Each structure stands twice: as structure tokens, then as C-alpha cells.
Amino acid sequence: MNPDTAAVAREPERVLIFDTTLRDGEQSPGATMSHAEKLEIAELLDEMGVDIIEAGFPIASEGDFAAVSEIAKRSKTATICGLARANLKDIDRCWEAVKHAGSPRIHTFIGTSPLHRAIPNLTQDEMADRIHETVTHARNLCDNVQWSPMDATRTEWDYLKRTVEIAIKAGATTINIPDTVGYTAPVESADLIRRLIAEVEGGEDVIFATHCHNDLGMATANSLAAVEGGARQIECTINGLGERAGNTALEEVVMAMKVRGDIIPYSTRIDTKKIMHISRRVATVAGFPVQFNKAIVGKNAFAHESGIHQDGMLKNAETFEIMRPEDVGLSQTSLVMGKHSGRAALRAKLKEMGHDVEGNQLQDIFVRFKALADRKKEVYDEDIEALVQAQGAAEDALELKFLRVICGTEAPQSADLTLTIDGVDKQVTAQGDGPVDATFNAIKALVDHSARLQLYQVHAVTEGTDAQATVTVRLEEAGRLASGQSADTDTVVASARAYIAALNRLLVKRRTTAEGSDTRAVSYKDTV
Numbered sequence: 001m002n003p004d005t006a007a008v009a010r011e012p013e014r015v016l017i018f019d020t021t022l023r024d025g026e027q028s029p030g031a032t033m034s035h036a037e038k039l040e041i042a043e044l045l046d047e048m049g050v051d052i053i054e055a056g057f058p059i060a061s062e063g064d065f066a067a068v069s070e071i072a073k074r075s076k077t078a079t080i081c082g083l084a085r086a087n088l089k090d091i092d093r094c095w096e097a098v099k100h101a102g103s104p105r106i107h108t109f110i111g112t113s114p115l116h117r118a119i120p121n122l123t124q125d126e127m128a129d130r131i132h133e134t135v136t137h138a139r140n141l142c143d144n145v146q147w148s149p150m151d152a153t154r155t156e157w158d159y160l161k162r163t164v165e166i167a168i169k170a171g172a173t174t175i176n177i178p179d180t181v182g183y184t185a186p187v188e189s190a191d192l193i194r195r196l197i198a199e200v201e202g203g204e205d206v207i208f209a210t211h212c213h214n215d216l217g218m219a220t221a222n223s224l225a226a227v228e229g230g231a232r233q234i235e236c237t238i239n240g241l242g243e244r245a246g247n248t249a250l251e252e253v254v255m256a257m258k259v260r261g262d263i264i265p266y267s268t269r270i271d272t273k274k275i276m277h278i279s280r281r282v283a284t285v286a287g288f289p290v291q292f293n294k295a296i297v298g299k300n301a302f303a304h305e306s307g308i309h310q311d312g313m314l315k316n317a318e319t320f321e322i323m324r325p326e327d328v329g330l331s332q333t334s335l336v337m338g339k340h341s342g343r344a345a346l347r348a349k350l351k352e353m354g355h356d357v358e359g360n361q362l363q364d365i366f367v368r369f370k371a372l373a374d375r376k377k378e379v380y381d382e383d384i385e386a387l388v389q390a391q392g393a394a395e396d397a398l399e400l401k402f403l404r405v406i407c408g409t410e411a412p413q414s415a416d417l418t419l420t421i422d423g424v425d426k427q428v429t430a431q432g433d434g435p436v437d438a439t440f441n442a443i444k445a446l447v448d449h450s451a452r453l454q455l456y457q458v459h460a461v462t463e464g465t466d467a468q469a470t471v472t473v474r475l476e477e478a479g480r481l482a483s484g485q486s487a488d489t490d491t492v493v494a495s496a497r498a499y500i501a502a503l504n505r506l507l508v509k510r511r512t513t514a515e516g517s518d519t520r521a522v523s524y525k526d527t528v
């Protein structure tokens with residue numbers, strides 16, 4: 001008895017996890033992985049507790065052969081499997097690669113449905129003979145042989161039954177039932193496996209496996225239904241990588257069995273805490289980013305933005321989460337700050353960032369946070385820090401009321417500015433060499449001063465074209481330095497606010513200077 005058959009015989013409720021990220025996953029257009037990347041992913045799969053790793057298709061290329069051989073040599077506990085077509089040359093090549101593993105497996109297949117039988121142009125009898133010959137050959141090389149009738153779910157029942165019986169008699173130890181084109185549905189998936197186990201001669205002596213594709217978005221449901229029908233091996237890939245719409249996602253079936261053990265009472269050997277890391281590695285090396293709302297591993301799978309959800313999460317995480325993020329290897333749930341967030345989440349976020357704010361101060365930051373969130377998709381920690389730092393501007397003598405800048409290829413650029421100066425609105429239009437220069441000239445036109453611009457610095461604090469720009473301005477006047485900082489999705493607005501903040505500080509410094517000898521340094525112009 002090979003180790004996989006023995007494991008299922010020992011524990012009837014055990015489901016073997018067969019990962020084919022490196023074979024079917026790599027067949028996704030553009031997902032090719034390098035030799036070193038394949039070794040890394042195989043090592044992670046082995047450490048995570050995957051039972052069988054389908055490492056490649058050894059006849060396909062020298063590179064595939066080398067990767068499967070090396071993965072076999074390095075394997076620790078996982079069975080290492082290679083794919084082979086229904087011919088002796090493919091099977092020999094496959095065995096040459098997998099034989100180095102502590103536990104090797106040969107997986108051979110042929111398309112049994114009418115559409116697939118037409119490709120090699122074989123009659124049913126000729127194909128039956130081919131299956132007998134190739135599975136016998138594989139079994140003479142290896143005691144762990146998997147056979148797959150490709151496109152099983154579109155194969156006539158009588159012919160499927162006949163071919164499965166031939167494969168079992170020839171020595172196959174696992175019979176995989178592929179839903180190659182993602183055509184089946186859960187009820188049918190369960191019934192097919194149940195019927196095969198009940199009606200196929202020798203059906204109770206082999207492991208039945210399910211290999212689903214996601215063309216109709218039912219791969220996970222179909223795989224779990226097959227298990228319900230008696231399958232004890234699920235074939236899957238990390239992140240659901242694979243041909244067309246992909247294969248069954250490993251993380252989905254494993255977590256479904258873990259979370260809903262009450263109605264899906266099967267177990268796996270997977271260390272689920274390793275899921276997130278391997279998901280990210282596969283996404284990176286395959287160059288296939290995970291969609292944000294992908295179950296289990298998507299960026300938003302444990303993220304909450306709406307105020308009611310965030311409030312509930314802060315009170316009891318179980319209100320809106322059925323899994324603990326730690327169970328899949330995430331450190332914590334993320335409260336995403338955005339236009340749907342409320343005060344409870346903002347207070348918690350500020351506290352996490354070291355700002356214990358309540359009452360009016362919280363309200364003030366909340367109002368500006370909402371205004372920012374209306375203009376920006378996501379408000380990051382750095383954005384909130386910038387809001388906290390910019391607090392207190394309301395008490396300043398100078399306040400930006402309105403700014404419109406005309407800029408583009410035709411110089412000169414001009415700024416139309418209204419400042420509230422000690423409660424009175426003053427307006428001016430000024431020109432300059434670029435939008436920022438025009439804006440600063442407009443400020444100077446309203447607030448006459450002799451301060452020198454010592455520093456003007458712009459940083460995009462977060463990513464994307466809607467990122468907030470943080471602008472820092474430092475002014476120097478009669479040996480006194482004053483800095484201002486502001487953040488806004490509009491760089492020119494942030495520049496104006498930072499300049500005005502620096503001027504406000506300069507005013508305060510001037511007022512607190514004992515002699516008051518340079519009161520002329522900053523004065524307001526009566527421009528209307």
C-alpha cells in the first residue's frame with residue numbers, strides 16, 4: 001500500500017490535498033515560473049502539509065523534467081507526482097523524474113469524452129486497450145499510479161464506468177474524475193462519485209479524486225460535493241491558478257472544511273497559518289495578482305470599511321468575520337478607513353497610531369477625514385497622520401478660503417485666491433511661472449512679508465494618482481524659521497495651505513517676540 005492510500009485507509013474522514021499549482025496552475029497563459037521559483041513553491045507546499053504535489057509534466061520540456069526531478073529529490077513528506085499522456089514514452093520520462101522522491105506518483109490521463117476521443121481518432125475499444133497498456137506500464141514502474149479520464153463529466157456513463165474499471169484492474173491506485181471544462185454542478189458532482197464508488201468493480205479499493213475547473217465559478221462547491229459523494233482527494237491550486245478561469249482554490253476548500261466542520265466533516269493536514277504567505281508568493285512569481293475580493297486570500301477578505309461593520313468588529317470580531325485572520329496567517333483584521341467609516345473606527349485607528357483623541361478634537365479630525373475620504377478612494381494611516389498634524393489651523397490668523405489655478409502649456413499660469421485674514425475675506429489674482437509660483441505670488445500679494453522661502457518639498461504620501469501630496473514649506477525671516485505642512489489630493493492646494501501655515505507660525509513668533517521690533521515683517525495688504 002503506498003503512503004497516500006494508507007493515510008486514507010487509516011482515517012476515513014481524511015481528504016488528501018493534491019496541489020497542481022506547478023502543473024495545471026502553470027498552464028495559465030503567462031504564469032510560467034522559473035526553476036528556482038518552482039523549487040521555492042514546492043518547498044512551501046511541502047511545509048504547509050500538502051499531501052501530493054503535482055510538480056510538472058516531465059515530457060513537456062527539459063526545464064519541466066529538471067524541475068520535477070529536483071523537487072522529487074528535495075521532497076520531505078509530500079508525494080511528488082508528474083503528469084504523463086497515455087503513451088509509454090511520456091510515462092518513462094515521468095518516472096525518471098519522480099523516482100527520486102521518497103514517495104513518487106505517476107499520473108497518466110487520456111480524454112474519454114466523445115469530443116476528446118475524436119482527437120487521437122481512437123475507437124472506444126482502441127482507447128480501452130491503450131488505457132490498459134499504459135496504466136499497466138506505469139504500475140510496473142511505480143506503486144502509486146493515478147489515472148484520469150480527461151473530460152470525465154462529459155463522458156457517457158457506460159464508457160466512463162468501463163474505462164475506470166480497466167484502469168483499476170491495470171493497477172491504478174487513485175482514480176481522478178476531472179471536470180476539465182468546469183461544466184458540472186454540485187449535485188451532479190456528488191452523484192457521479194457516489195455512483196462510481198458503488199457501481200465500478202474495484203471502486204471501493206481505490207481513492208477517488210476530484211479535479212474541478214472554475215469556468216462557471218463552481219469549482220469549490222463541486223469539489224466539496226464530490227467529497228460528500230465519497231472522493232478523498234481534492235485537486236487544487238493556490239489562489240485558484242489554472243487554465244482559463246482556473247482550478248479549485250486550495251485555500252477555499254481547506255478553509256471551508258475547517259470553518260464548517262459541522263456540516264463538512266472532513267479533515268486535511270494543511271497548516272492553514274501558512275496560506276497567506278504562499279498565496280502571496282504564488283501571486284508574485286506567477287505574476288497573477290489576487291483579486292481584491294477573492295475568498296480567504298484577497299486584500300479585502302479580512303478588511304472592513306463601513307462604519308457599522310467597523311463598529312461591530314471593534315465590539316466583537318465575530319459579528320462580521322467567520323474566520324480569524326490569524327488562522328490563515330494574517331496578523332490582524334484591517335479596518336480600512338474610507339468614506340463609509342464612522343467615528344468609532346477613526347478613534348480606534350487614531351489610538352493605534354498613538355493619538356488618544358476624544359470630544360471636539362476627534363470631531364474636528366472626523367469632519368476633515370470625511371471631506372478627504374469623499375475625494376479619495378482609501379485613506380491611509382499616513383493621510384490620517386497628516387490630518388492630525390494639520391489640526392489647529394482654524395485658530396490661525398490666515399485661512400485659505402478659495403483657490404482656483406489656471407495652468408497648462410500656455411504661460412503665464414494664474415491663481416485666483418481668497419484668504420480669510422483675521423475673519424475678513426480678501427481676494428486677489430496673481431500670475432507666476434507655474435501654478436505653485438502663481439499661488440505663492442497671490443499669497444504674497446495679500447500678505448506682504450519679507451520672509452524667504454527656504455524649503456519647498458512635495459511627497460506623495462500614498463500610492464495612486466488620487467494620492468495625498470504632503471507639502472512642506474519652510475520660511476526664514478530675520479533669523480526666525482517657521483515651517484508649515486499640509487496634505488491634500490491637490491498638490492497646489494496642499495502647497496498653498498503649507499505656505500499659509502508657515503506664515504501663521506511666523507506671525508505667532510513675531511507676536512511673541514518681546515521687543516516687537518519687526519512688526520513690519522508681516523503685514524496684510526488691503527487688496528480686495
Ligand SMILES: CC(=O)SCCNC(=O)CCNC(=O)[C@H](O)C(C)(C)COP(=O)(O)OP(=O)(O)OC[C@H]1O[C@@H](n2cnc3c(N)ncnc32)[C@H](O)[C@@H]1OP(=O)(O)O
Nearest residue numbers: 024027057059060061085086087109110111119120150180
Ligand atoms: C486538461 C489538461 O490540463 S491536459 C495537460 C495540458 N498540458 C499541456 O499540454 C502542457 C504541456 N504540453 C506540451 O508541452 C506539449 O503539448 C507536448 C510536449 C506534451 C506535446 O507536444 P507536441 O508533440 O508538439 O504535440 P501537440 O502539443 O501539438 O499536440 C498534442 C499531442 O498529444 C496528443 N495527446 C493529447 N493528450 C493525450 C493523451 N492523454 N494521451 C496521448 N496522447 C495525447 C494529441 O493527440 C496530440 O498528438 P498528435 O501530435 O499526434 O496529434
Ligand SMILES: CC(C)C(=O)C(=O)O
Nearest residue numbers: 109148150151178180
Ligand atoms: C490532466 C487533467 C487531469 C486535467 O488537468 C484536466 O482534465 O483538467
Ligand SMILES: [Mg+2]
Nearest residue numbers: 024180211243
Ligand atoms: Mg485541469
